Amino acid sequence: xxxxxxxxxxxxxxxxxxxxxxxxxxxxxxxxxxxxxxxxxxxxxxxxxxxxxxxxxxxxxxxxxxxxxxxxxxxxxxxxxxxxxxxxxxxxxxxxxxxxxxxxxxxxxxxxxxxxxxxxxxxxxxxxxxxxxxxxxxxxxxxxxxxxxxxxxxxxxxxxxxxxxxxxxxxxxxxxxxxxxxxxxxxxxxxxxxxxxxxxxxxxxxxxxxxxxxxxxxxxxxxxxxxxxxxxxxxxxxxxxxxxxxxxxxxxxxxxxxxxxxxxxxxxxxxxxxxxxxxxxxxxxxxxxxxxxxxxxxxxxxxxxxxxxxxxxxxxxxxxxxxxxxxxxxxxxxxxxxxxxxxxxxxxxxxxxxxxxxxxxxxxxxxxxxxxxxxxxxxxxxxxxxxxxxxxxxxxxxxxxxxxxxxxxxxxxxxxxxxxxxxxxxxxxxxxxxxxxxxxxxxxxxxxxxxxxxxxxxxxxxxxxxxxxxxxxxxxxxxxxxxxxxxxxxxxxxxxxxxxxxxxxxxxxxxxxxxxxxxxxxxxxxxxxxxxxxxxxxxxxxxxxxxxxxxxxxxxxxxxxxxxxxxxxxxxxxxxxxxxxxxxxxxxxxxxxxxxxxxxxxxxxxxxxxxxxxxxxxxxxxxxxxxxxxxxxxxxxxxxxxxxxx
Amino acid sequence: xxxxxxxxxxxxxxxxxxxxxxxxxxxxxxxxxxxxxxxxxxxxxxxxxxxxxxxxxxxxxxxxxxxxxxxxxxxxxxxxxxxxxxxxxxxxxxxxxxxxxxxxxxxxxxxxxxxxxxxxxxxxxxxxxxxxxxxxxxxxxxxxxxxxxxxxxxxxxxxxxxxxxxxxxxxxxxxxxxxxxxxxxxxxxxxxxxxxxxxxxxxxxxxxxxxxxxxxxxxxxxxxxxxxxxxxxxxxxxxxxxxxxxxxxxxxxxxxxxxxxxxxxxxxxxxxxxxxxxxxxxxxxxxxxxxxxxxxxxxx
Numbered sequence: 012x013x014x015x016x017x018x019x020x021x022x023x024x025x026x027x028x029x030x031x032x033x034x035x036x037x038x039x040x041x042x043x044x045x046x047x048x049x050x051x052x053x054x055x056x057x058x059x060x061x062x063x064x065x066x067x068x069x070x071x072x073x074x075x076x077x078x079x080x081x082x083x084x085x086x087x088x089x090x091x092x093x094x095x096x097x098x099x100x101x102x103x104x105x106x107x108x109x110x111x112x113x114x115x116x117x118x119x120x121x122x123x124x125x126x127x128x129x130x131x132x133x134x135x136x137x138x139x140x141x142x143x144x145x146x147x148x149x150x151x152x153x154x155x156x157x158x159x160x161x162x163x164x165x166x167x168x169x170x171x172x173x174x175x176x177x178x179x180x181x182x183x184x185x186x187x188x189x190x191x192x193x194x195x196x197x198x199x200x201x202x203x204x205x206x207x208x209x210x211x212x213x214x215x216x217x218x219x220x221x222x223x224x225x226x227x228x229x230x231x232x233x234x235x236x237x238x239x240x241x242x243x244x245x246x247x248x249x250x251x252x253x254x255x256x257x258x259x260x261x262x263x264x265x266x267x268x269x270x271x272x273x274x275x276x277x278x279x280x281x282x283x284x285x286x287x288x289x290x291x292x293x294x295x296x297x298x299x300x301x302x303x304x305x306x307x308x309x310x311x312x313x314x315x316x317x318x319x320x321x322x323x324x325x326x327x328x329x330x331x332x333x334x335x336x337x338x339x340x341x342x343x344x345x346x347x348x349x350x351x352x353x354x355x356x357x358x359x360x361x362x363x364x365x366x367x368x369x370x371x372x373x374x375x376x377x378x379x380x381x382x383x384x385x386x387x388x389x390x391x392x393x394x395x396x397x398x399x400x401x402x403x404x405x406x407x408x409x410x411x412x413x414x415x416x417x418x419x420x421x422x423x424x425x426x427x428x429x430x431x432x433x434x435x436x437x438x439x440x441x442x443x444x445x446x447x448x449x450x451x452x453x454x455x456x457x458x459x460x461x462x463x464x465x466x467x468x469x470x471x472x473x474x475x476x477x478x479x480x481x482x483x484x485x486x487x488x489x490x491x492x493x494x495x496x497x498x499x500x501x502x503x504x505x506x507x508x509x510x511x512x513x514x515x516x517x518x519x520x521x522x523x524x525x526x527x528x529x530x531x532x533x534x535x536x537x538x539x540x541x542x543x544x545x546x547x548x549x550x551x552x553x554x555x556x557x558x559x560x561x562x563x564x565x566x567x568x569x570x571x572x573x574x575x576x577x578x579x580x581x582x583x584x585x586x587x588x589x590x591x592x593x594x595x596x597x598x599x600x601x602x603x604x605x606x607x608x609x610x611x612x613x614x615x616x617x618x619x620x621x622x623x624x625x626x627x628x629x630x631x632x633x634x635x636x637x638x639x640x641x642x643x644x645x646x647x648x649x650x651x652x653x654x655x656x657x
Numbered sequence: 658x659x660x661x662x663x664x665x666x667x668x669x670x671x672x673x674x675x676x677x678x679x680x681x682x683x684x685x686x687x688x689x690x691x692x693x694x695x696x697x698x699x700x701x702x703x704x705x706x707x708x709x710x711x712x713x714x715x716x717x718x719x720x721x722x723x724x725x726x727x728x729x730x731x732x733x734x735x736x737x738x739x740x741x742x743x744x745x746x747x748x749x750x751x752x753x754x755x756x757x758x759x760x761x762x763x764x765x766x767x768x769x770x771x772x773x774x775x776x777x778x779x780x781x782x783x784x785x786x787x788x789x790x791x792x793x794x795x796x797x798x799x800x801x802x803x804x805x806x807x808x809x810x811x812x813x814x815x816x817x818x819x820x821x822x823x824x825x826x827x828x829x830x831x832x833x834x835x836x837x838x839x840x841x842x843x844x845x846x847x848x849x850x851x852x853x854x855x856x857x858x859x860x861x862x863x864x865x866x867x868x869x870x871x872x873x874x875x876x877x878x879x880x881x882x883x884x885x886x887x888x889x890x891x892x893x894x895x896x897x898x899x900x901x902x903x904x905x906x907x908x909x910x911x912x913x914x915x916x917x918x919x920x921x922x923x924x925x926x927x928x929x930x931x932x933x934x935x936x937x938x939x940x941x942x943x944x945x946x947x948x949x950x951x952x953x954x955x956x957x
Contacts, residue, residue: 024752025790027775060773144777146788146804149746150815158788158804161749189756190766198760199753247772278796296796298770308770311795314835318732325730346926 015168017067018207020185021137022162028246031058034140038063041136048074049125057221059249074122083114129172166207188249191218219249226251234281234295248299256313260292262320265327266399268392273319326384334404335379345381351447354378361439370435373413376401377436394418420470427474434478441467442487449493468500476527483525514654521649533647536599545607552613553650556637559622565634575632580619587612588640599647606644666828666842669762670716673740676761677714685715690907691914694719695741695821699906705745705805707952708814714742722921725860728853731836735859738824745817755820770795778803782913782937784810799827809945869924876915883908887943896954902947909940
């Protein structure tokens with residue numbers, strides 16, 4: 012059977028770049044699903060800011076006929092009943108089949124034509140694309156879409172698949188790039204006829220590079236960088252072309268972060284660094300056209316950047332009239348939270364939490380940059396601006412760096428502050444926020460976390476686990492709810508971020524969760540020793556010991572009496588316990604290996620010795636022995652939390 | 658006659674007005690009360706409500722007291738001029754019409770880079786929002802394009818396109834000037850000659866001399882007056898065409914201006930800010946909802 016190709020193009024006003032990939036994935040999936048009964052397969056799914064395009068091949072004329080067996084009356088039924096059944100199926104009794112003592116009718120529903128299916132289903136599939144933010148179009152009661160659809164093209168082979176959305180009907184024509192595409196004599200966009208075969212070539216001739224990978228490769232080559240800004244331009248421009256511009260090197264005196272932020276985030280330019288890592292007075296911009304022969308576009312972009320940098324210089328100069336130290340008092344006018352107080356008060360609390368001169372000085376100045384013009388303009392640069400200003404205002408490098416890094420880590424991927432003072436200030440700031448928010452009852456629940464307290468807590472955990480500070484969690488968390496909240500983040504950190512087994516995390520935390528660096532060491536040791544043959548059996552034995560002790564409601568009251576020990580497995584266990592205990596030293600790995608070495612004697616004990624004997628003194632002594640083993644060897648981890656195979 | 662590659666500021670304005678007049682827009686004059694943006698004027702804020710088609714264009718001087726720079730900053734103005742165009746409902750070729758307007762003022766789009774970059778607009782004080790773009794010309798934002806969705810908290814019957822041209826920026830681009838004050842406004846007159854005094858003196862007033870107590874008192878008085886008028890409308894047995902909701906709207910604009918002045922004066926703490934915005938918003942929403950009711954009565 013001859014098969015057809017399908018081409019669908021949804022022409023839409025400029026769709027935000029970041030929405031296109033997920034939208035296209037969805038559309039591709041839905042169309043693929045729709046085409047399955049027709050035998051069709053999606054071979055191209057591409058999006059530009061003005062079009063969503065799908066090409067599929069292998070579509071049959073129609074879907075397969077559906078056959079259904081309708082069971083009729085028994086063969087012994089009276090003739091009128093049989094005729095009645097046949098009539099209902101639209102046939103005569105002679106047309107009925109027979110099977111296992113019954114009449115039956117094989118009903119064939121002819122498969123619907125591909126065009127019919129596509130016409131019926133595509134509008135809802137297109138309108139069903141989930142967009143993060145939609146608009147009503149053309150008004151109340153109308154459709155919701157990301158932006159108005161301006162044309163629809165849908166071809167099955169040579170024929171248009173007829174359907175319409177909000178008054179826009181399908182045709183066999185597309186439109187090219189707004190400026191590079193065909194236009195009428197009075198400079199209006201000119202529709203261009205296409206076939207499935209020449210679609211991509213016609214678009215290219217009309218200033219549109221259809222394939223994202225092609226646009227991307229072009230940009231990566233022209234820009235010489237490969238990052239998320241490339242992706243943005245891939246979906247912002249139908250014909251992206253990079254070009255270089257320059258700016259006055261005098262602006263390089265401004266903080267580099269400010270220059271980069273203006274270029275990258277405000278202007279979507281690539282900043283250019285030299286081989287020495289220093290910022291060069293250059294930028295790379297991307298235009299949505301092929302070239303700029305007169306340099307007008309470069310000139311315009313340079314002019315805009317100059318104005319932006321001038322603004323930044325103005326802010327910088329105004330800001331230098333008062334130092335960060337002068338500004339500390341101004342923080343009384345900056346509210347942190349209406350129920351908690353202002354940033355001046357917060358500053359004093361952070362200073363009080365810091366434990367050395369450098370971190371205290373940094374903490375005192377840390378929030379002052381909130382009052383600068385630069386941070387009011389570039390809020391995302393808070394901290395960095397303060398750090399840069401501190402350096403030019405004569406603060407020590409240690410203090411400046413700590414101010415600079417105070418908000419780190421900003422995300423799971425971000426590093427913690429590199430310096431000890433930076434870690435101290437960051438920790439103090441975060442823990443203060445957590446304490447105060449918990450104090451006023453702002454405790455995150457479910458998806459509600461308006462003050463990003465989980466992120467703050469995660470920062471605390473990472474700084475404690477990865478940094479140089481040695482604070483205990485209980486020392487920092489002054490309330491039970493906060494302690495639980497932090498512990499929850501500790502579990503998340505070691506399981507989901509660090510990838511430790513959940514039972515190992517539980518076991519280690521049960522043996523002590525205060526010192527996170529110690530927790531990390533113990534976890535690493537368990538992970539290493541876990542693979543050895545003796546470890547899990549010993550863990551299982553510890554669990555058994557714990558059960559026995561809890562069943563017996565044992566409370567230690569006296570030391571082990573060696574005289575009461577029975578020769579054989581019990582005495583052996585005791586001897587081994589004493590020997591291991593005495594020798595227990597070195598890192599956690601060595602300790603765990605030593606404990607695991609108890610396996611043969613522990614096994615022998617449980618095989619040969621009854622704990623619950625009638626003699627109370629002996630029983631008590633045995634329980635004491637087991638309790639000693641458990642408590643003595645549970646400082647690394649509570650082995651009873653380890654999930655074992657048996 | 659100005660040559661096409663160097664229009665005077667006033668020619669840019671006249672050409673754009675002519676262009677939109679030729680496309681069915683009523684050419685209105687600026688609204689005669691202080692506003693922060695052309696959107697707040699009744700020709701936009703109230704006209705976009707309801708099911709009646711409308712097309713209008715007007716220049717609106719827009720006051721943003723906090724943006725004042727004493728006439729020193731080449732790109733920032735206390736009061737700038739917007740050309741506001743409302744096309745309700747938005748026609749299918751709205752973006753082509755818009756691009757045509759740029760060519761009309763001599764911008765050859767075959768030589769420049771034009772991009773429509775996502776920029777959704779929201780005015781918390783007006784209970785209004787829309788989706789759209791900032792239009793970038795060689796990296797410069799020259800126009801805000803918005804498909805209004807809600808105004809005064811009311812869903813719109815017909816989605817209008819709102820085009821807001823920044824006239825100073827656009828002209829500075831056309832004339833290749835680095836400072837708005839260097840723009841040639843008319844033969845022999847630069848922007849500086851026409852507007853420098855307002856920028857300097859009003860910056861002094863807004864930042865240094867505006868009396869905070871007086872502004873707060875004005876805010877309260879206008880708020881109370883707006884509230885009284887809105888309540889009065891609600892109390893009517895039959896919504897009447899002659900009831901002065903337009904006066905209530907003017908009172909809301911006065912409140913908004915007082916708020917902007919207080920803000921520039923640094924008299925509104927971050928904590929208070931949200932509350933004051935909500936007070937203005939409540940009024941704006943009240944007027945918009947009443948207006949919809951009143952207009953329905955008129956139609957019926």
